[in-house]
Amino acid sequence: MKVRLRLPALPEQAILDEQDQALITLIQTGLPLSATPYADLGRQLGMDESEVITRLKRLTDENIIKRFGVVVRHHELGYLANAMTVWNIPDEMVSELGSCMGQFEFVTLCYQRPRRLPDWPYNLFTMIHGQDRSDVLTNIQTLIERCGLEKIDHEVLFSTRRFKQRGAIYR
């Protein structure tokens, strides 16, 4: 998806000036693969290299850019299976247990979401990766033992079909 930016900002939104917006738009498909990528971006934007670096530092400090780096395709790297694993955790324990689960390298997403009672009691969602389904289940067992989740209800939802995957820029 294209990042479209609007001002004025909503409360949760960051304040970005026009140069920030131009920079964000320019790098959303990736950084130039050249010896001096920031100078190259600057040339396209009419900024000097140090301004590009300063702006990117600020965007990173303000967490508008969560991090720089590579986006990997799990499948290509041998992580062939994954399961959305959902947990019903007492509200006061979500932060502690969520932080514990988030440390493991096979956990790639760990979000608190609202319960939808009575149909849906689960409030913590994790995406667990593995080489195959049994590896995923082993990893879930590791989480249960290491984070003390023996008494926490959970369900494992393997995907059976994927219908659509748009190339969203941020996920």
Added chain:
Amino acid sequence: MDKMDKMDRNIINILQTGFPLSEEPYAEVAVQLGITETELLNRLSRLLKEKTLTRFGPMYDAQKLGGAFSLVAIQVPEDDFDNVTEVVNSYPEVAHNYQRDHDFNMWYVLATETPEQIDEVNRDIERRTGLKVFNMPKLEEYFIGLQLRV
């Protein structure tokens, strides 16, 4: 993944942890890896071309940029599944859609420019399918890294 050697893996692991904001960032990373800048650039370019990596660049916080995301689940009767899939997938706001083995068997992610559009799309899907949608936006995030050691 068979095409990746040890150095490719080292590159991916090191770049998942961040990238320098300095004048010659690739040269800096190359020193850490013990290779030349040219070799690093060539390998990165190949990994992107082979689609082992989808992208090399910034990960944004979409909410801070004004966009909205939500995960939505529906319990779809088995016989209706194909029709409902067709309706849901017809919206450009649906970023992806998975069938999962559960009573809640359809899980889609909405990505919209504003929070209001999340509700609009969901209401429209309810109207067209006659099924209740369960909207479950993120409340808190305990991990964002998407880091996998390879």
